[in-house]
Amino acid sequence: MASRLWLHGSGAGARLAVRLTLACLLVVTGLLVLSACGSSSTSTSTSPSAGATTSGVKVQFTTAPATGAISTLTWDLTGGEPTTLDYAKAADYSPDITISQMCDYLLRLTPDWKIQPGLAQSWSNPNPTTWVYNIRPNVKFWDGHTLTAADVVYSLQRNMDPKVQPVNGGFFSNVKDIKQTGPLQVTVTFTQPDELFNKEMATIAGGVTEKAYVEKHFSTFGTAKGGVMYTGPYMLKTWSPGSQIVLQKNPDYWDSAYAAKANTVDIKFIVDTSTLTSALLSGQLDGAYEVPATSIPELKSSPNGSLYFGPGLTVAEVVPTGQPGPMADPQLRYALGLALDRSAIVSAVFNGAAVPNNALTPPNAWDPAAIGIYKAAYAKLPGTTPDVTQAKQIVSSSTADTKKTIVLALLAGDQVELQFASVVQQAASQIGLTVKLKQMQPLDFSNAFFIPSYRKGIDLMITFGYLDIPDPLDYLALFYGPEPIFNWIDYKNPLVLNNVAQARATFDANKRAQLVTEAQAQYMKDEVVIPVANTDEVLFLSNKFSGAPVSFAYIYLPSLAMIGAK
């Protein structure tokens, strides 16, 4: 049975139709204009706070402390639903943020990355290869059991157990033994001195759980089915996969300074930028960290909430994969980096919420105890001012095959990455190189990070990585440490490898800085990556609330517990 669809009208009908069409178009246009309304004023004041480098926006470490309790906080994880709530398997924004609300670490960070007592109330370093932690007494897990040194030993050892498939094993690579040496004392001994370990104990690597609980739920710990058992200010009330995670205030939390202000937290998983922005504007969401840069102009003009920018430890880089082609040549990589206008990228792609970056690890990650050395060394690196002429010259006088197409891989569906990659493509064409963009689905893209065969046919990848703490060795461990998963080009310069290994064993901040900056001078000369920007942390918070930390340290703080009424 054929069904015919046709539009017709007699003369009068046709005129009416035309008039109606125009009227409807006007209405639709009006609606579109209405929806596009909202001035996007860009603030370009630059007032960096202590230690933070100049960004295109005003940067702060924290918001004003909250004064009162609230009933419910509705939060969003812009990275989507966490794949796990097991601290030993968490290496991404969503799981890290969520776990930090529930799991106490051995030590605790402040918003400006100083180290305070956590579950360990004191600690000492009696000799270079020994750290001793004195565990706080009378701390209770949510199930009422008391935290013991045995729980701490078990929790730390999980990071070294292959059956657990831990993600932070790299920080434990020099650990010889973890033993209970007293009723509330844990001693960690090392095969060689390790200056990074103690700092990492203030991050998720220092997570502590209840041994008996994990042993009972071994294969399901950290999933919606098996749940988790921690000591933190929020307890896991429900996890509805695909829908939300609900946290409930822990009324017996040991640390009154971080006791939860909100009675419950509803954590949503809205990833779609448009939906997220609308939800923040309408007030259905009270806030979110990691707000995408593309939403900044619209959110700036929200009457219900405010954007806050904090010092960040996330780096946006273009990383070579080591495949044969123009990008296997360090000189050509350097030329491409030289052609990039980093300041323009910061304002156009990141809407000012970033700082141009010129090294593998950014200025915000400089060791606070040796800033002078890092600053001087950074100044000596080839500058961030673009020089297209010189770049063109390098390309034209190169002996490599510059006509071969360079494939640049990025995450499909990510507006920021697409804009970023497009700028790189444009810069390349300016200097005589041809870049083709390859948008990869999330699974393939993340596989390409970890599995070499997935990088076949790809020359460059857009990467957004983050450091846990201001210590370049945290990131360098992933490139040149004992388990280097990001050394895709198989870079083996002996000076770099030796310096990185030695620096890891050096407690003296200045000596360590000398070693790191010497290695940096070498590997940046070899352009192991094309660094572009260090993004600020972007937080959106309802104007009803305050107390949230704004620096990237938020990710290892019980940040949501700190949010309350203004």
Added chain:
Amino acid sequence: MLRFVVQRLISLVLTLIVASVVIYGALYLAPGDPATLLAGGHVTPSIIHQIHVQYHLNDPVYVRYWDWLTGILHGDLGQSFVYREPVTTLIAPRIGNTLFLVSYASIVILVVGIALGITAGLTRRISSAITVGTGIGLATPSFVAAILLITVFAVDLGWFPVFGAGVGFTNRLWHLTLPAMALAISWVAYVSQLTRTSIKEELVREHVETARSRGIPENLVVRRHVLRNAWIPITTVAGLTVAGLIAGDVVVEQAFGIAGLGSFLVQATSQKDVAVVQTIALLLVVVFVVVNAIVDLVNGALDPRLTVSGRG
């Protein structure tokens, strides 16, 4: 009637088997290794290997398909790689959301679409206005409609929430109104145009002219002689609409952050979460076949010439 049901059941089972083979094969051929997902983060080649062995990811595709098929026959729909939970527990809450949304949208589409179509079919001047109005709806993709609706009614006016499916009947109604509208906008045009066409065709039929010339009042002519016959293409389209909605609601679920089958299917496909994709896809096949069977039954009741044992 019994023959009809048995025939349809057999065809359903055959369709399901073929569909399951095609879907399984397609997923297998699609690039992507779920091992990194299963590991949950940083992996080394040795961990990848461990996972491949643990989840039988290196077994030949027919072995893995057979394992899956035998599992289904025992009522085990499999486990999600991503969530490490049985597929049934993951799908259960989502079915409710999608069902509510699709039913809500269907009611709006059918009621409004058919009403507009009948009006357009029986009148002249209003007909053009309806054609143009619904034409604009037809040209609007659901995602654009979603963004427009959210911006105007959720953000600017604050009458409805931006995202989520809600809990409980009235709360769900409130949450799913904008999504249902976004879904309905394109389909209303389709249904109303088809209804209008069908009615206009019937209006010029000989038996209608005959009825008029016999002096039967116009409204009786319309009800008994026009509408009754015009229903058949309308019910067919209605069936197609409902089935099409189930597939089309993916976009709307994504835009409105609704935890439903559509968004879950897309997510699971991109993550190569095989058990989830199979289950949802086969569920859609079942719904489609059942809806078509209902349409055939209804058409048979409306027009005895289209009895269920014959072909229309």
